[in-house]
Amino acid sequence: xxxxxxxxxxxxxxxxxxxxxxxxxxxxxxxxxxxxxxxxxxxxxxxxxxxxxxxxxxxxxxxxxxxxxxxxxxxxxxxxxxxxxxxxxxxxxxxxxxxxxxxxxxxxxxxxxxxxxxxxxxxxxxxxxxxxxxxxxxxxxxxxxxxxxxxxxxxxxxxxxxxxxxxxxxxxxxxxxxxxxxxxxxxxxxxxxxxxxxxxxxxxxxxxxxxxxxxxxxxxxxxxxxxxxxxxxxxxxxxxxxxxxxxxxxxxxxxxxxxxxxxxxxxxxx
Amino acid sequence: xxxxxxxxxxxxxxxxxxxxxxxxxxxxxxxxxxxxxxxxxxxxxxxxxxxxxxxxxxxxxxxxxxxxxxxxxxxxxxxxxxxxxxxxxxxxxxxxxxxxxxxxxxxxxxxxxxxxxxxxxxxxxxxxxxxxxxxxxxxxxxxxxxxxxxxxxxxxxxxxxxxxxxxxxxxxxxxxxxxxxxxxxxxxxxxxxxxxxxxxxxxxxxxxxxxxxxxxxxxxxxxxxxxxxxxxxxxxxxxxxxxxxxxxxxxxxxxxxxxxxxxxxxxxxxxxxxxxxxxxxxxxxxxxxxxxxxxxxxxxxxxxxxxxxxxxxxxxxxxxxxxxxxxxxxxxxxxxxxxxxxxxxxxxxxxxxxxxxxxxxxxxxxxxxxxxx
Numbered sequence: 019x020x021x022x023x024x025x026x027x028x029x030x031x032x033x034x035x036x037x038x039x040x041x042x043x044x045x046x047x048x049x050x051x052x053x054x055x056x057x058x059x060x061x062x063x064x065x066x067x068x069x070x071x072x073x074x075x076x077x078x079x080x081x082x083x084x085x086x087x088x089x090x091x092x093x094x095x096x097x098x099x100x101x102x103x104x105x106x107x108x109x110x111x112x113x114x115x116x117x118x119x120x121x122x123x124x125x126x127x128x129x130x131x132x133x134x135x136x137x138x139x140x141x142x143x144x145x146x147x148x149x150x151x152x153x154x155x156x157x158x159x160x161x162x163x164x165x166x167x168x169x170x171x172x173x174x175x176x177x178x179x180x181x182x183x184x185x186x187x188x189x190x191x192x193x194x195x196x197x198x199x200x201x202x203x204x205x206x207x208x209x210x211x212x213x214x215x216x217x218x219x220x221x222x223x224x225x226x227x228x229x230x231x232x233x234x235x236x237x238x239x240x241x242x243x244x245x246x247x248x249x250x251x252x253x254x255x256x257x258x259x260x261x262x263x264x265x266x267x268x269x270x271x272x273x274x275x276x277x278x279x280x281x282x283x284x285x286x287x288x
Numbered sequence: 289x290x291x292x293x294x295x296x297x298x299x300x301x302x303x304x305x306x307x308x309x310x311x312x313x314x315x316x317x318x319x320x321x322x323x324x325x326x327x328x329x330x331x332x333x334x335x336x337x338x339x340x341x342x343x344x345x346x347x348x349x350x351x352x353x354x355x356x357x358x359x360x361x362x363x364x365x366x367x368x369x370x371x372x373x374x375x376x377x378x379x380x381x382x383x384x385x386x387x388x389x390x391x392x393x394x395x396x397x398x399x400x401x402x403x404x405x406x407x408x409x410x411x412x413x414x415x416x417x418x419x420x421x422x423x424x425x426x427x428x429x430x431x432x433x434x435x436x437x438x439x440x441x442x443x444x445x446x447x448x449x450x451x452x453x454x455x456x457x458x459x460x461x462x463x464x465x466x467x468x469x470x471x472x473x474x475x476x477x478x479x480x481x482x483x484x485x486x487x488x489x490x491x492x493x494x495x496x497x498x499x500x501x502x503x504x505x506x507x508x509x510x511x512x513x514x515x516x517x518x519x520x521x522x523x524x525x526x527x528x529x530x531x532x533x534x535x536x537x538x539x540x541x542x543x544x545x546x547x548x549x550x551x552x553x554x555x556x557x558x559x560x561x562x563x564x565x566x567x568x569x570x571x572x573x574x575x576x577x578x579x580x581x582x583x584x585x586x587x588x589x590x591x592x593x594x595x596x597x598x599x600x601x602x603x604x605x606x607x608x609x610x611x612x613x614x615x616x617x618x619x620x621x622x623x624x625x626x627x628x629x630x631x632x633x634x635x636x637x638x639x640x641x642x643x644x645x646x647x648x649x650x651x652x653x654x655x656x657x658x659x660x661x
Contacts, residue, residue, distance in 0.1 A: 179374035182341050187388025187439065188362030197387075201378040 042264075049257035056253040067254055074244065074259040079232060083240035087219060088266065090236055093156040094218040095211050102165030102210065107195050109166070110173040111181055121170070128163045140227055150231040159218065165210050172206040173199060212274040219267055237263045289317040289475050290352035290365060290442040292338060297347030299333055299499075307333050308499045311347070317442075320469050320476045322490030322507075324483060326522065330499040331479045335445050338477060340364055351443065366443035367436035371451055373428050375420040375435075381427075382416040385434045399438075406434040409468060426457045433465070437472065444474045450485065462489055483523050487511065495519045513652045517644040520564050520637065526601060526612045529570075532641060533563040545607025550584055552633055556648050560641040567601070569635035570613035573628035583630050590621050602627075 048056050049070055051063040074080055109121050139158050148154030176199060184194045200207065222238045229235045241263060244256050292315040299308040308330045315321045323331040336342040338349065340361035349356045356364055375384050385406065389399050407413050410430040420428055429449065436444050449465070450458045466489050469476045480486055486493045487507045495502045495510060495518070503515040507523075514520035520528045533544045537558030542550040544563060571577050578585065588611070592603040600619040604611050604627070613629065621627060638648035 177372060177374060179370040179372055180376065182339075182361075183368065183370060183374040183435075184388075185341065185361045186339060186366065186368050187391055189388065189391045193391065198376055198378075202376070204378075 045257045045260055049254055049261055051254045053252045053254055056257075070252075070254040070258040071262070073252070073255045074262065077255060078240045078243050078259075080237075080240060080259060080262065082233065083235060083237040084262070084266070086234055087236040087238075087263075090152060090155050090225075091215045091218040093152065094159045095215045097156060097160040098162045098165050098214045099207055099211055101160045102162050102169050103200065103207070104195070105161075105166045106169035106173050107191075107199060109170050110176075111191065111194075111199075125163050125167050128167070136224070136227070143228055148228070150229050150234055152234060154228045155225055155234065155236070158224075159214075162214070165214065168210055169203065169206055172203050176202060208274060212270060215270055216267055289473055291315060291317040291350075292443060292475060292477065293348075293350040293353075294334070294338070295348040295350070297334075297337065297349070298345045299330070299337065299342070300345045306499060308337075311499075311501060313494060313501070313504070315475060315477060317352075317475055318473045320466070320478065320489060320491045322486045322493040323477065323479045323496060324486035324493055324522075325481065325496035327481055329496040331481075331496050332447055334496075335368075335447055335477060335479045338364075339366060339368055339445055364443070365441050366445055367439040367441040368445040369432045369436050369447070369449045371448040373420075373432040373449075373452075375428060375431055377420050380417050380419055381412065381423065381431045384420065384431055385416075385438055388435065388439055402438040402440065403434075406437040409437065409471075410434050410464075425453050426461070429453060429461060433468070437468065442475060444469075444476050446476065446478045448480055449478075450480075451482070465489065483525065487523070495522060497522075513646075513649050514564075514637070515646050517562055517564065517639045520639070524566060526567050526614065528564045528566050528637075529611045530639075531563045531606075531609055531611075533561050533638075535559060535561050535638070545609060548586065548607055550633075554638060554648050556638060561647060562639040562641050562644070564637040564639060565631060565635055567612045567614040569631060570611070571630050572615055572619070573630055575630060577632050578630040580632065582633055584633060585628065585630050587626050587628050590625055590627050591623060593619060593621050593623070595619070 044061075047062055050066045050068060051060065051070075052065075052067050055063060105124075109117060109124075143149065143154040143158065146154070148157070180198060181194060184198065189197075219236075220238065221236075222242070225236050225239055226242075229239070241256070241259055244259050245251055292313075294311050294313040297308055297311040298306070300306050311334065313321075313334075323334060325331045333342060337344050338351075340356075340359060344357065351359075351364055351366075376387065379387060382403065386399050386403055389402070403416075407416060410433060412427070412430055412434055415423055415427050420431065423431070429452075432449065446465075450461050453461060462485060465478075478485070478489060486495075490507055492505060493507050493510060494504045497518045503510055503519045505513075510519060511523050514523065514528075517530055521530060531544055533542055535542050535554060535556060535558050537554075537556070540551060540553045542552060542554070542561075542563070544550070573585070577583055586606070588604040588606045590602055590604045591610075594601040594603075595618050598616070598618075600615045600617065602613045602615065602619070602621065604613065634650045636650070637646065639645065640647050
């Protein structure tokens with residue numbers, strides 16, 4: 019009985035995962051096909067064309083884009099962690115008048131669609147002279163209401179007595195933040211870090227608006243450039259590039275997953 | 289070691305509720321002082337005000353004779369042990385103990401020496417490299433104690449440190465904390481709701497109720513001579529029998545309930561009073577006390593008996609009031625049977641029924657005489 023249940027469960031899961039994974043599988047398959055073969059609607063390549071991968075690197079400065087994407091994503095990730103962490107700390111451990119109101123105001127910005135603030139943000143960045151610069155691509159994302167909210171919820175579970183004990187021993191806010199709050203909240207920090215890294219990795223519109231220079235543009239734009247540069251798209255090359263784009267995010271997920279599981283069990287046994 | 293003094297301290301919260309009213313406490317240097325009271329009586333608030341974790345609305349705090357109202361917690365030369373221990377979960381026991389010392393830039397040799405001494409004192413050596421979650425409740429408690437010891441602060445504050453431990457461990461830690469306090473000589477201010485801790489640990493104790501001090505004194509004096517019905521009922525287990533009564537100062541008769549009267553002259557004005565007697569002062573008729581000619585004999589219907597090994601706790605009804613008595617030895621008495629009992633008038637306390645203050649305490653006057661002689 020148990021066996022039947024298990025088998026049926028796995029059957030359903032396998033079918034579902036195949037459906038969900040199909041585009042990826044097709045992309046992998048297509049990345050080894052020639053342009054004609056893709057257009058003929060073949061499912062498997064008759065002949066492997068691994069040179070598509072080399073082509074992708076030759077057509078656009080893919081390595082440069084990859085480097086930019088990594089730099090931008092890392093800067094935003096650490097920026098968000100630092101800014102959100104400090105903001106969340108203030109909302110939890112600093113007792114000041116109007117703290118609740120300020121917090122409500124702060125998280126209510128989550129309800130404003132990003133698209134509406136895009137134009138004012140663009141104007142600001144333009145005035146700062148940050149067009150075509152890493153600063154313009156990263157700094158606007160540092161203040162994250164979501165990140166602050168997430169970390170605040172976790173910081174609130176840290177007993178107030180820990181801060182009181184620190185106060186009595188003469189440990190100040192900054193030391194307490196760095197030496198106690200951050201290490202204790204590792205799980206939440208990793209979660210927020212991965213989320214931020216992946217979101218930043220996948221942004222398209224903002225880099226498109228604020229950059230014209232290939233030297234600072236991220237991968238997502240490079241991918242788009244591959245498509246439009248030729249009259250007839252060489253889909254094999256595009257797919258090869260798309261797969262290259264995916265690899266770093268998979269690495270981040272794998273590393274993060276290990277940390278996440280570790281973090282979760284840490285919390286459970288506390 | 290330093291003394292702690294609170295002068296006319298008041299604490300009110302923003303919504304106008306008064307937590308502490310005109311508190312005056314003087315805790316001597318090196319003393320083990322216990323603040324005891326039911327939950328919500330303000331005892332933890334007092335401790336937190338001394339620590340500087342909470343501000344006072346008015347009043348003065350003197351630490352070592354110097355005003356300390358405005359000092360930050362770290363400058364008040366004290367350490368604190370919290371109810372939930374407040375250990376840092378990501379640090380090992382060793383790191384937890386010395387965490388505070390690092391902030392004070394104390395030399396490595398001194399830190400090591402203090403750590404070693406504290407670990408030895410509390411038998412912590414085997415678990416120094418483990419994290420709090422790998423330790424038992426008792427061990428965590430010791431880490432919290434060790435953290436306080438290594439700080440070598442002249443004043444130590446403890447907020448119900450034993451309430452998360454099981455009964456057996458609690459009893460052991462009680463004497464251990466007492467032993468360490470004597471050895472180091474710290475001024476200890478200890479908050480608890482547990483009257484056994486208050487009775488056994490403190491040099492002196494203050495019984496608190498609704499933000500006011502009801503009585504301050506040596507535990508044994510507070511037990512024998514409660515100033516107030518609240519203290520009388522709060523300290524002692526089972527609690528003191530407190531019965532409404534009326535004293536007739538013309539006929540010199542004390543009327544308890546409808547039918548029971550005791551003829552006795554009391555140095556108080558007539559009126560409504562509350563009569564108090566400790567359960568252990570109600571004796572069986574066979575007790576030697578019944579031979580004394582001033583002894584008061586009465587009979588009551590037993591409704592319940594509990595044999596607790598070496599003593600028996602009896603519940604009986606007297607004029608629709610439930611009384612408890614504690615007799616030495618093991619007594620098997622059938623329920624609903626009448627039992628002869630005896631009390632001595634010197635064990636009767638008389639309180640004012642209106643404000644609960646003591647009106648007459650026969651043994652206290654004797655004691656005062658002893659002192660004056």
